[in-house]
Amino acid sequence: MRELLEILQGQSFFDGLTEAQLKLVAAFAALRSFEAGRYLFREHEPADAFYLIRSGRVSLESLLPGRQPGTFMTLGGGDMLGWSWLIPPYRWHYDARALEPVHTAHFDAAALRERMDHDPVLGYALHKRFTMLIVERLQAARLQHLDIYASGEGDVGLGG
């Protein structure tokens, strides 16, 4: 528990939570590791967890009909993984696979969600943080699909 609290305290995602709130969140967490190649979760499975990746890299993959599963994003040490536990129907929308040995803090999100319903202050504090995370990932996804590195029109080479 103490170790988990320290891990959460060192994570900017949780900055601004009170000590009491951090302790509460830590109570729903457990250290969990995955060998290279193992799935943290699979698409369509119930989303009842989220993760703080402490080290190692995780590939987020989506299956397109008739195609090989494709990595649309990789996450690494310090990244948060998973928000589908916040939004009905609470199912994962993609696969998450360990590319190398991955060490995480795993959060029992189903239980935490219930707790948040009864503790709106904590609920709001966590919602705000996950909303920020969702916005960051949405912006990243938008940039990724804009093809921003396509050649411009101009005959100029100043790095743009």
Added chain:
Amino acid sequence: MSALAAELQGHEPMAPEPWRILAVRREVADGEVFTWTLEPLSGRAATARPGQFNMLYLFGVGEVAISVSAIEDDGAVVHTIRAVGSVTRAMQGLRTGEVVGVRGPFGTAWPVADAKGRDLVLAAGGIGLAPLRPVVHAVLARRQDFGRVLLCYGARSPRDLIFRDELDEWQVRRELDLRVTVDRGTADWKGDVGVVTQLIDRGGFDGRNALAMVCGPEVMMRFSALSLHRRGVAPERTFVSMERSMRCALGFCGHCQIGPHFVCRDGPVFPYPVMEPAFRVNEL
């Protein structure tokens, strides 16, 4: 001296001087991005600083502004060029030993000295790594002067990564924290997939004490500046390099103007707050 070289001879700021291509190197498989090492036929030239650019002139075709991508001790200058228009595409066909015209160096430089004693975050997108490479060289030459140094580099796909050998070398030397990502991976790509801003979001530097230099497409610079700001880097300590096509490169013609600023003379390197109005894009 050839007739071309004689024609190019002169010291007027508008008159290109003849430089010889010492080496040509392909940066990507199809050769669309290539690097020239150039030396002045006269044997002397003003020394460029990281972030500055030269006007490269191809006789009978035209002139383009190209950032310096390395500065060699012997005075040779290195330019990395992407063939995107009529002049740069014609340049793609030139070989070692041929002579081109060079005017410069022009413009403002990256504030490398201001980063001393601080953490330094370099964020490069695509060919934007080229203008930042001389900063990496300068920092590695005096590594002890700087705190943590992060180089976050994003490209469209693995095949678009430039300076591959040097990236490998920097990775091995571990004197800087090199993070590379691509928008679209391939089956054999073992590295990160995602946009360059996510590499910044991962932190690993002291934002309050950091200075950042960002170079790439404008939308990438805008979102990188936001990520840096979220991580505590003051906008005034975030620098961006702007790209506009140039004609005079001397602040006369106004061709490169962004608002009241002439990119050729007041830039290309600007503090972020100066360019922020030019960057505004619709938020999600």
